[in-house]
Amino acid sequence: MIELKNIRKSFDGRTVIDGATATMKAGQCNLIIGASGSGKTVLMKCMVGLFEPDEGEILYGGQDFTAMNNKEKTEIRKEIGMLFQGSALFDSLTVEKNIMFPLNMFTEWSHQKKLERVNEVLARVNLKDTNKKFPAELSGGMKKRVGIARAIVLNPKYLFCDEPNSGLDPQTSLVIDKLIKEITIEYNITTVVNTHDMNSVMEIGDYILYMHKGKKEWEGSNKQIIFSKNQLLNEFIFASEFLRDAKEMRMLEETGKIPNNRNIDEMIGPENLPKG
Amino acid sequence: MKIFGEIGRFILMIKGMFSKPENWKMYWKELMHQCSEIGFGSLGIVAIISFFIGAVSTIQTAYQLVTPLIPLSTIAQIVRDTVILEFAPTLVCIVLAGVVGSKIASELGNMRVSEQIDALEIMGINTKAYLVMPKIVASLIMIPLLVILAMVLGIIGGRVAGSMAGILPGTTFDKGLLQDFVPYNVFFAMAKAYTFSFIISSIPAYFGYYVKGGALEIGQSSTRAVVVSCILLLFADYVLSALLL
Numbered sequence A: 001m002i003e004l005k006n007i008r009k010s011f012d013g014r015t016v017i018d019g020a021t022a023t024m025k026a027g028q029c030n031l032i033i034g035a036s037g038s039g040k041t042v043l044m045k046c047m048v049g050l051f052e053p054d055e056g057e058i059l060y061g062g063q064d065f066t067a068m069n070n071k072e073k074t075e076i077r078k079e080i081g082m083l084f085q086g087s088a089l090f091d092s093l094t095v096e097k098n099i100m101f102p103l104n105m106f107t108e109w110s111h112q113k114k115l116e117r118v119n120e121v122l123a124r125v126n127l128k129d130t131n132k133k134f135p136a137e138l139s140g141g142m143k144k145r146v147g148i149a150r151a152i153v154l155n156p157k158y159l160f161c162d163e164p165n166s167g168l169d170p171q172t173s174l175v176i177d178k179l180i181k182e183i184t185i186e187y188n189i190t191t192v193v194n195t196h197d198m199n200s201v202m203e204i205g206d207y208i209l210y211m212h213k214g215k216k217e218w219e220g221s222n223k224q225i226i227f228s229k230n231q232l233l234n235e236f237i238f239a240s241e242f243l244r245d246a247k248e249m250r251m252l253e254e255t256g257k258i259p260n261n262r263n264i265d266e267m268i269g270p271e272n273l274p275k276g
Numbered sequence B: 001m002k003i004f005g006e007i008g009r010f011i012l013m014i015k016g017m018f019s020k021p022e023n024w025k026m027y028w029k030e031l032m033h034q035c036s037e038i039g040f041g042s043l044g045i046v047a048i049i050s051f052f053i054g055a056v057s058t059i060q061t062a063y064q065l066v067t068p069l070i071p072l073s074t075i076a077q078i079v080r081d082t083v084i085l086e087f088a089p090t091l092v093c094i095v096l097a098g099v100v101g102s103k104i105a106s107e108l109g110n111m112r113v114s115e116q117i118d119a120l121e122i123m124g125i126n127t128k129a130y131l132v133m134p135k136i137v138a139s140l141i142m143i144p145l146l147v148i149l150a151m152v153l154g155i156i157g158g159r160v161a162g163s164m165a166g167i168l169p170g171t172t173f174d175k176g177l178l179q180d181f182v183p184y185n186v187f188f189a190m191a192k193a194y195t196f197s198f199i200i201s202s203i204p205a206y207f208g209y210y211v212k213g214g215a216l217e218i219g220q221s222s223t224r225a226v227v228v229s230c231i232l233l234l235f236a237d238y239v240l241s242a243l244l245l
């Protein structure tokens, strides 16, 4: 479990994170959503200690991360896996060596055992037989999956994914979302995902933190989000006509009612209804 | 004011390099890798440059010494001393500042910009120790060796040019080489080589490690790294000469 208590962060006097508080539980996907530039990446980097927050506390399993010295922080970091927005694979190393790197650094395993573990996680992300390829030879989606494989190879307790499906086609995005969700449940990981992909929000958002201009604007689950009355959130998530309709369909499914007096015919358009 | 901030951050980077390695074997492997990159990677250019510098200095010295009162072997003596004192350490290191320096700066800059350094930090690795330290240590090992090689090849180049151009026969050159040899000069040259090695590895490492932005900034910072290390190198050359000679 990770708890954020009133995190603040500014760069050169410009406030980027203005008081973020949240509780992110283990075994579920915790999403941070918000428009581009709303501070998602900065918040995530504060959580893992790549940025020092100006104020506030970050608790990992009850221990205050911000107050730790370097050695204690290193111990926590060994339990953290992170997928970066740009994958951040080591481009001088092959896929196999990339994933093996944390094992080489932190275990005394035999080469055979390490190789087995690498193949196991590669299979987990559906990337068998790419062992000897270099990152430059992979597509964006494959890089993200290798990034995930490298992040989970040491069985982390905390998994951070910064926009795991930005720039990917909807199908690959879904595969990655599913993968993240499965891993989270399987190993009871505390997973934190930054995204502005509405599909992910609906699919895997067990807990959602909506950031607006550095402030926490809303929090809840993907079940609650469709009933939210928060105007900023609704404008952000249900920005398109299509998604607004989808939301209302979902509400209809769950409650049998549609809000704001629109009827189902109007939503679908009577001309599109099947004849007869 | 900004320059003091930069110097402070540079010192902190150097200080941050000293920590217990997470895994000795990986650090050793990285050091060996850097040694071969820096050492063998610049072997060819160092060999060519030093040979020709030696050759040219023989011919030019002969050209300037027109009076027949001075024995021919003096040419060898002058070539030996200029190659050892100045050409091998300073010139070779200026060339290496370009070759090795830009490589170090752009490699680290690329790792910074593409978040590979952050990825290593997240794993709990001290990147100053794992990425910067092996580059500096490898330079301190390999560049002085390259300088010694440059001394030898420079003198050989001078000897070859001397006999090929009919200036002085090889045997006379050899005799001149042993005349009034001052071992202290070699010590002085090595003191310069170690100082320069540190400059041309740590300054580019600093520029690369702290780069901000994208591909454009990587290019800019590696150019700046080379310029700054060349200036500091020449300045150090002056200070060392004033102090030690």
Ligand SMILES: Nc1ncnc2c1ncn2[C@@H]1O[C@H](COP(=O)(O)OP(=O)(O)OP(=O)(O)O)[C@@H](O)[C@H]1O
Residues within 6 Å of the ligand: A011, A016, A034, A035, A036, A037, A038, A039, A040, A041, A042, A043, A196
């Ligand atoms: N290192 C930094 N120095 C100064 N300002 C920064 C730094 N990193 C981020 N910022 C600023 O913080 C704000 C939030 O950036 P951040 O990268 O967190 O956005 P984001 O929500 O992740 O956006 P996106 O969805 O596009 O990735 C931006 O205005 C950015 O300019």
Ligand SMILES: [Mg+2]
Residues within 6 Å of the ligand: A040, A041, A042, A085, A162, A163, A194
């Ligand atoms: Mg971001």
